[in-house]
Amino acid sequence: MPTTIRDVARASGVHVSTVSRTFSAPHLVNPETRSRVLATAESMGYRPNRAARALITGRTGNVGLIVADIANPYFPPMIKAAESQARQRDYHVFVADTDEDPVVEEELVQAMAKQVDGILLCSPRMANSAIERLAREVPLVMVNRVVADLPAVLMDVAQGARSAIEHLVALGHRDLLYLSGPRGSWTNRELRRAALSTARAHGARLDVVGPNPPTTTGGVAVAARVRDSGATGVLAYNDLLAVGLLTGLHGLGVRVPEEISVVGIDDTALSTLVRPALTTVATPTVAAGRAAVDMLLRQDLHPRGGRTSAADGPETRPTSAQVILQTTLIPRDSTGPGPHRTAVRRTPPGRQRSADLTDPGPADERQPPAQRDNSRLASSAKE
Amino acid sequence: MPTTIRDVARASGVHVSTVSRTFSAPHLVNPETRSRVLATAESMGYRPNRAARALITGRTGNVGLIVADIANPYFPPMIKAAESQARQRDYHVFVADTDEDPVVEEELVQAMAKQVDGILLCSPRMANSAIERLAREVPLVMVNRVVADLPAVLMDVAQGARSAIEHLVALGHRDLLYLSGPRGSWTNRELRRAALSTARAHGARLDVVGPNPPTTTGGVAVAARVRDSGATGVLAYNDLLAVGLLTGLHGLGVRVPEEISVVGIDDTALSTLVRPALTTVATPTVAAGRAAVDMLLRQDLHPRGGRTSAADGPETRPTSAQVILQTTLIPRDSTGPGPHRTAVRRTPPGRQRSADLTDPGPADERQPPAQRDNSRLASSAKE
């Protein structure tokens, strides 16, 4: 039976409210009383019950973070960024994994709702309608998805897909493939659309294969189909799929990048660990984690419930805004010259091995390769 | 302002207690009333406040899971196993990452304490004393560590280290290295001790290098030292360190396994993705996640607080027990013949490339390679 505020009050001969103040507003209590209370509390092993406190203040000091798959190396940097940003503001982050299951996702939001001050929904798989409904129960910030006018942190993946396709085309590839990700993924739709239109604009063929589970296993599984497709350049929904493809192709004896070039998306830790090192589009996950926490905590200035309420003036609605983060192509060793190499710009095979391009290539590839933490953000307040 | 139980009561013309029963004990309420209440609740978008409920029942329906580093691929399978096991019993899992920081770790336990029914501490870095203190505030289950007689799920990593060292010795390596992990890690101490004694028993030299951060970066950083050490066989604290070492050695032009053999620990997803594929010791993380949840929920039969208390007989203390899970060496391509190869058993170089050994090798290597989910567990109740 844990010690309560009442036990401490009795033991130190003061009223509960004094004990309460000792912990939540120490400056309002006489230094002497304070230290006496603190001492007895300490000796009794008393800890304020944050849940009970939350019930009345309306603030828990926690934020929830829900991701589709913790095993995807895409998320950990984002999670860690969110955690450190939250910690700076004296918040804690509780993470939950939905296993790519929309139903579990909704359940988890429900379960978390009252134990956190808001939830970061990262790459959610739920239906829009479900999200909108939940948004009325708990402050939500979306990451990688646009839902109504909920606050959102987005990445310009369309631009990333354009860069990737143009990179492949510039290398002389005309038969391209987009390895599609899961249904219901906003990012997947963006990528696919941008890849298709960019390919068309450059007179290249682009087939779409999928949906695929966004995992290495998914990549291995689709390798034979990729080989048989006749495509020489492949863009995958994410690094996991791309790395799986690399493994699968290796198993089939197909050489990368000599026979097929592969581009991933996300620039996860994996991409420099595999051989050949993966050409990929860096998505600013760290900046996203930070930005998402900031948006949530900013709008959290309007606490729900709690006693503070009263007539709080003109209907305080959450500030709806979007933050859009830039993406960057990182050429590495999994892309090389294709069959339609034009005579215009000759680069020795293996040129891509150097991350430091001397030949800047087509305009869209001309990204500063050094600047990896591209946290410059184009914030566009929608109201 | 979210809808409360009172709003629903008023709107459906019944007392709050009836609404309460409709949700927590439906069988005690008249079917007609029930459906009426349910209907109004639904239409008003009412959701029971789990935090408030927990305050009185003493049960939250959540379990906490604290890990040292979410980015370590070692943890996700364990987390997912815990989640699915918990979900089967209608519990939710909240995960938190401590960034390998003991202080953050303690804070997080505090923050979670009252919002969960118990906490799984995975590979904690805290001091024993801190853990024992916290164990008095919230039910704790340890994973990968022994603290007093707290319930624990352990892996027989010592046996794993023995297998690994014997594997290297059998291949003809006599100059070995153990790449040490973080201070304060129970697993690290176990590994180190077992590696040292096994090497000694076989007349091999084994140096210890470290502590190292248990990350790929740590592995890359230590590569030059490893090369210069003169050792030909290396056992690393975990796969991350081993994979980093692989990358570092590759960068230095040192060939694996021709010049140096490397063994990892954990058999993370990474190990089959890198080239050469990593020889490693599989640790049963999935079984561990499941077992930990089971232990926690079993002892949770004794709810803390709540109103139920009363005189509950003979001092119900949490059942203290340990579960010990087996580990298995998985030979892959990062280990090969060493300079002291005896004439006894000749195996062509590159034999290790096949996961299907025809030559079973020394006794300790003779593990069933197919059986990957080694969840057979030796449970030893200590009371």
Add this chain to the structure above:
DNA sequence: ATGAAAGCGCTAACAA
């Protein structure tokens, strides 16, 4: 089967 009342652990007006 339902209502009345007490209270989980805590905070926040308001007095004193």
Add this chain to the structure above:
DNA sequence: TTGTTAGCGCTTTCAT
């Protein structure tokens, strides 16, 4: 500066 009182949203005796 401290005590008094009310109550956050909910469950659970105990009556009825």
